[in-house]
Amino acid sequence: MDFSQLRAQFPTLEQTLAGYPLCYLDTAATSQKPKQVIAAMTRYYETDNANVHRAAHQLSSRATSQYEAVRDSLTYFIHAKQREEIIFTHGTTESINMVAHGLTGQIKAGDLILIDTAAHHANIVPWQELAKRTGAIIKPIPLTEECRLDEAAFDALLLEKPAIVALSHVSNALGTLNPVSDLVARAKRAGALTLVDGAQAIAHLEVNVQALDCDFYVFSAHKMYGPTGVGVLYGRFDILDTLAPLITGGEMIKTVSFEATQFNLLPNRLEAGTPPIAEVIGLGAAIDFINALPRADIAKQEAELLHYLQTQLKQLGDITLYGANDNNIGAVAFNLADEHHQDVGILLDQQGIAVRCGHHCAMPLMQSLGIKGCCRASLGIYSSKEDIDRFIDALKSVKDMLL
Numbered sequence: 001m002d003f004s005q006l007r008a009q010f011p012t013l014e015q016t017l018a019g020y021p022l023c024y025l026d027t028a029a030t031s032q033k034p035k036q037v038i039a040a041m042t043r044y045y046e047t048d049n050a051n052v053h054r055a056a057h058q059l060s061s062r063a064t065s066q067y068e069a070v071r072d073s074l075t076y077f078i079h080a081k082q083r084e085e086i087i088f089t090h091g092t093t094e095s096i097n098m099v100a101h102g103l104t105g106q107i108k109a110g111d112l113i114l115i116d117t118a119a120h121h122a123n124i125v126p127w128q129e130l131a132k133r134t135g136a137i138i139k140p141i142p143l144t145e146e147c148r149l150d151e152a153a154f155d156a157l158l159l160e161k162p163a164i165v166a167l168s169h170v171s172n173a174l175g176t177l178n179p180v181s182d183l184v185a186r187a188k189r190a191g192a193l194t195l196v197d198g199a200q201a202i203a204h205l206e207v208n209v210q211a212l213d214c215d216f217y218v219f220s221a222h223k224m225y226g227p228t229g230v231g232v233l234y235g236r237f238d239i240l241d242t243l244a245p246l247i248t249g250g251e252m253i254k255t256v257s258f259e260a261t262q263f264n265l266l267p268n269r270l271e272a273g274t275p276p277i278a279e280v281i282g283l284g285a286a287i288d289f290i291n292a293l294p295r296a297d298i299a300k301q302e303a304e305l306l307h308y309l310q311t312q313l314k315q316l317g318d319i320t321l322y323g324a325n326d327n328n329i330g331a332v333a334f335n336l337a338d339e340h341h342q343d344v345g346i347l348l349d350q351q352g353i354a355v356r357c358g359h360h361c362a363m364p365l366m367q368s369l370g371i372k373g374c375c376r377a378s379l380g381i382y383s384s385k386e387d388i389d390r391f392i393d394a395l396k397s398v399k400d401m402l403l
């Protein structure tokens with residue numbers, strides 16, 4: 001693989017900030033977009049723009065066939081059993097809300113919902129709202145010292161027969177990887193419905209939802225080199241089919257009268273209103289882009305790069321790393337001595353280095369680590385050893401300035 005050619009596909013990376021070439025280490029927040037994704041969306045608006053599903057005219061049928069072709073690509077991409085199991089949403093957040101809302105009638109007072117402590121707020125708050133509506137109880141699954149999910153504690157919680165187990169595949173704040181296939185199997189033996197938040201996994205790992213055997217798997221296009229504004233809810237057909245729709249209106253109905261409305265079949269039943277058509281088409285281009293890459297080589301390269309990043313940070317001194325395990329994916333979380341993470345982030349930015357600082361939408365995780373926040377450097381397929389060297393040099397100068 002010619003790395004410089006791959007990197008050249010990302011126009012945003014070819015810029016300088018305050019005289020420094022951009023060093024983008026914030027892919028976990030959102031990835032940069034390759035030219036072919038941008039071109040696919042522009043092409044749709046320039047040549048095929050029409051609403052999907054509705055009209056008899058040719059433009060609409062072109063838009064519809066492109067939109068529906070992405071559902072097929074996704075079916076293969078995550079190895080779903082059938083295309084009706086793929087629902088387009090506006091992102092991971094909406095996907096989880098759709099599940100948590102959709103299960104309302106199936107959850108009763110006292111039912112238990114287990115959530116891993118490292119979960120993103122998007123995988124916490126919708127369940128809290130479900131608990132408010134139903135009287136269900138939420139319990140966090142604790143972490144070990146290494147910030148891994150505590151499997152012994154998980155097994156003990158499973159004895160309480162939870163109704164729902166919500167897990168992150170990869171933690172956005174730390175990059176820690178959950179052994180989800182094993183955890184899902186245990187949760188299912190205990191009779192729970194399982195949701196896996198794949199927002200941070202989908203760009204890095206090959207996901208096979210049938211092998212994972214989870215009931216729901218959710219992710220956003222913008223973390224996998226696609227556009228913002230579109231995401232995916234995968235659900236096992238028989239369970240997806242029982243979800244009450246979060247959003248109702250046009251497109252999701254078979255018949256409407258003022259007396260009664262009959263809902264449509266999946267997937268339309270869960271896709272009310274005009275969908276984000278250009279964004280779905282952009283997501284299709286992102287899948288084509290990823291599919292054309294040698295994924296095993298990329299995964300190996302990403303793992304080596306992350307290991308290099310972890311090692312360099314450790315060698316710098318005065319750095320606290322959080323949950324920096326060997327099999328982490330794509331990100332490293334750290335603080336510089338007692339310095340405020342935001343100060344560190346701003347000083348790095350002045351040298352063209354983009355990292356994220358804050359609680360990373362994982363306040364319960366930050367509380368369990370005993371911190372208010374931290375800095376996170378995260379990698380994408382365009383990240384290089386040079387990026388990491390520049391970041392470490394910049395961090396050295398920040399250290400000299402502050403300590």
Ligand code: PMP
Binds near residue numbers: 197
């Ligand atoms: N879960 C995880 C693990 C994430 O990293 C993110 C995005 N930071 C989300 C959920 C929410 O995704 P979105 O904002 O695209 O809905």
